[in-house]
Amino acid sequence: MARALINIPPKAKRGEIITIRTLISHHMETGFRYTTTGTQIPRDIITTFVATYNGEEIFRADLFPAIAANPFITFTTVATESGTIALSWSGDNGFAATEQVQITVE
Amino acid sequence: MRRAVLFAAMLAVIGSLARASDLPPDKQRSSYQDMAPATRAMQDADTDNPAMLWVLDGEALWQTKAGNAGRACADCHGDAKQSMRGTAARHPAFDEKLNAPVNLEGRINICRTEQQQTAPLPYESKELLALSAYVALQSRGLPIESRDPRLEPAISAGRAEFMRRQGQLNLGCVHCHDQRFGEKLAGSTIPQGHPNGYPIYRLEWQTLGSLQRRLRNCLTGMRADNYPLGSPELVALETYLMRRARGMTVESPAVRP
């Protein structure tokens, strides 16, 4: 599975806005490039990123070839309750990756 | 009389050219200092630095048993945080068996072939970059060392390579990186060309790369004949660059434009 680097504070106060920073290894091949012999290199990108908080979707992004390799996405959410924040990436050629992070809300 | 003054002036110019060929330690400048704030921020926070993805891979590989010996790096070296501290800051290091300097990638591969009894990892492979990034991270913040007198022949050879004009552009490394650092080459600021952050995550590459990939990139830019990855010429150049950068702080794994 692709390597991902997630930064979510493990603890937060109820109602606090927390920042979620994510990095995932992926070459994000645009589909616009050619090899030296003229063959088109097929597109191979992550197309969708979804974040859920205790099962409920809190953020979603559609990614295009203009997203740089090793996609970095940062967004915010309100810490509502203790539980699991799940992040999943999916894309071309059946790419799928999921990471889960526990958060304690006081 | 006038002729004598002119001659003296010419001698002074020639003298200054000769002196200008080595970068004085008090002029050393990491290209980090010339980077845009956004690029610096990418290097400053481990959560933002894409090179850390390779470090995580390297940390896992460090614990993975490999080869006929069925040994992991950790089985001999233990906790890399202690055992690898400073290692990258003093490589290329002299290898007695080979009677030559060996760079960090070469050292990892010697371990693989001799201790783990398995095939060496190819240059720029994900695994070799991951291991070298993980090992290099353990030297972050330490000064670059270049003391071993046995390295002197390689340093001289590397220095000669650095000074030598080559390629269709008829340039030496010295002309950009000692004499014109801080000036512009097209839109980019010319850096001093220090090896203090390798392997680097280069925005241009959108991936991690070794110092030798970067050196070959420069040689291609000079339209010069290139040396293969892992060649003794490139290792000698690395050895000279480490001497030239001695005392500078290791930033590995750094981010560069």
Added chain:
Amino acid sequence: MTLTCKHDEIGAPKASRRDALRLIGAAAVGSTFATLRIQPLSASPAEMRTALERITDGKPVTAGRVKLEIPPLVENGNTVPITVTVESAMTAADHVRAIHVVTEKNPQPNVISCRLGPRAGRAMVSTRCRLSDTQNVIALAEMSDGSFWSDSVSVIITLGACLEDLI
């Protein structure tokens, strides 16, 4: 030459001498010539407008409330950090529904489209994008009342002089 190199890295097709020769070859053959279409190197501002219209469904877009942070002088177009923030209370009744980023000259105008809601607490998203050339980048926000707001930034991409062989 640096432009060609940059386009190559970004991924835009480049017309090489070989392509030109191939084109001449195809013309000589005759029948195949009619089927050849020359692909543009980049999207046109018109294509960007089309992309924007697809997002807004033709609704008017007002400049304001959106802030697109992007370095005015980019060191390398292959990895450009961008942050979009939108002024919004982010309540159930009044929030940002979506944030989009589009470009003028990339091979394809879309960069990213994000869906968010009141649970975000703040309308903010950061990512890193590829910009093939000096151009305008537009951030667009869709509000819960259906209105669209935008910010546009003109970005200069500096190009390096040294290229690298493909490895």
